[in-house]
Amino acid sequence: MFHSQVVVSMVPSLNKSDEVDNWVYLGEGNLNLVVAYRGDDPNYKGKVLRVIKNCKNEKLSAQDSILFKKQFSEKVIQPLLGKEYVVPMFPVHTSVEFLQKLAFNVEPHRPAFRTDRQIVVNSPTSFLLDDLTQIWPNSTAMTFELKPKWGFKPDSSSIDMSNTIKKRTTCRFCMHSYLRRVPQNNFCPLDLYSIDQVRVRKAVNVLLKENPLKKTLSVSINGKKASLTSEIDQQLFSTFIEYNDDHNTLMQDILERVLLHDPILKILKSLQMNLDEIDVEGIYSLFQRNKDYFKLVMDDINIWMDVVNRYQQRLEMENSSINELDEQKQRIYEYILSMTFKDCSLMINVTPTVEGNNTSKIITLPNGLSFQYDIKVIDTDLKSIDKIPFWFELDQSIVRHAIETKFDKECHQ
Structure with a gap:
């Protein structure tokens, strides 16, 4: 207690x-x-x-x-x-x-x-x-709030054969957007996670435009939300930095460089993949097969600390056996954690660097401008185990719709 x-x-x-x-x-x-x-x-x-x-x-x-x-x-x-x-x-x-x-x-x-x-x-x-928009109290700051979504395609033997090809071809975000009839705009979160400059640039370029993906990325300056097309917000931009060229291009340059420089997306992708090693199809099967036996306590911090320890030990030992009941419980706990990391957001703050700053979190743009940055991960609350059936049904609906309508987009890992 x-x-x-x-x-x-x-x-x-x-x-x-x-x-x-x-x-x-x-x-x-x-x-x-x-x-x-x-x-x-x-x-x-x-x-x-x-x-x-x-x-x-x-x-x-x-x-x-x-x-x-x-x-x-x-x-x-x-x-x-x-x-x-x-x-x-x-x-x-x-x-x-x-x-x-x-x-x-x-x-x-x-x-x-x-x-x-x-x-x-x-x-x-x-x-x-x-307040992550005021981490440098005496400096101006630009804040990107980015929800990077899922960074991988599943490759599990637990996936039904009828779904395997589609899940290995098209990422979950793109299939879900297609199901919801959200305009694609050539955005795929796998581009963000790719660590490839051309692909990251492409994704950032789409996100910084006014489009239906604005829930994925928003920008504020000194704590005030910015619209990229308003003259008033161009004036707001000038309070961040005096810059005579295109502001949109500068924002693209800044966000692209931060995402390529910092390891956070690599960390998130690894957590998402390794905590979700057997896919929701395998998790749902475990859950249904053993739910009468599972005593999955969600609000005991000692259990969750043990889950983290066992997860880290499993990665080191490269032991993926899931036959034992305790190990099956472990995989369900891990999957719930994976859903937290798939739904988190990044708060990326940048400010023009000052002389004598010795932090390692500095990016320099091709035009010579340098910026200090800071990243925090937010929205990391624990998800509910009761949502496993919902996640499974949603997954099946997403994939079934993509297959039945012959959605043929290929997302590169």
């Missing part, structure tokens, strides 16, 4: 409704909503507050369950990704009065497709995190 009261008492509390007006809506995912601090209290300057959301059919998270997220980030995600890519989370007490007012304030700013889930107003704990 977590010692919740001890931990929470060590950080400031947000109790009063009159404090809410200093927090402004920043964004949200399926499970959390994020607001940024714009007041003068030094305890919160440069911070964002992450509050949990629920939906009609979900039980309210208990205090220990909320604090489990902190443990999961520190003891599972961090060892797999590396400490430099993980944002520290600081629990803070939040009162019902504060959260009710916050929920009221942010509602007009929320996108309609997110409003089915509301802030849990009686959650006793929320989290403070560093």
Whole structure:
């Protein structure tokens, strides 16, 4: 059990409704909503507050369950990704009065497709995190928020023979986009992960255009969302750097160089592939065959730490046997982790370098301009084991549609 009261008492509390007006809506995912601090209290300057959301059919998270997220980030995600890519989370007490007012304030700013889930107003704990758009307080910054998606094609003997050729030819993202009738625009996430300059450039070029893929990449400057076609936002761009040539080309150059220079996509691809070694078809088979015997506890941090240790040992030993019941449980746990890394986002911050900066995270463009950058991986909450049947059915629908309609796009690994 977590010692919740001890931990929470060590950080400031947000109790009063009159404090809410200093927090402004920043964004949200399926499970959390994020607001940024714009007041003068030094305890919160440069911070964002992450509050949990629920939906009609979900039980309210208990205090220990909320604090489990902190443990999961520190003891599972961090060892797999590396400490430099993980944002520290600081629990803070939040009162019902504060959260009710916050929920009221942010509602007009929320996108309609997110409003089915509301802030849990009686959650006793929320989290403070560093505002990743303000990591250099005295410098201007450009922030790319990139959701890189799946970086590999499966190659598992567990895949049904009727699906094997299609899954080995076309990546999951492209098949899913085709099923959803999203215009292809020649974008494939495998290009991003390729470490090939021409392919990375191609992918970045597509993502930086105004198109239906804008949920995959967004850009902000000094914390303000930027549109690439607006004259106002061209003026906003000039607050980042004085630059007389095409701003869009400069952004392409910056993002391309960062993705080629930093190992984060290589790390994510490795985690996605190795944690999902037998594909969802094999996982679903294990799950269905043994679900009456599995006692898969999701909220015990010690179990997840053991999963990470066994996973790392398996890679070193090159032992892929899955006959034992414990090993089958391990593979299901690993698959759930893989789904977290397939759905995470990157926060990539860049700022013009200053003389004397000795960090290794610097890129230099062909035009001679140099930029310091920082990358953090966000949206790494644990997925639910209950979604395995849904993931399997979605996978089958995606592949079946591609086969039946003779979708013939070839995605290169």
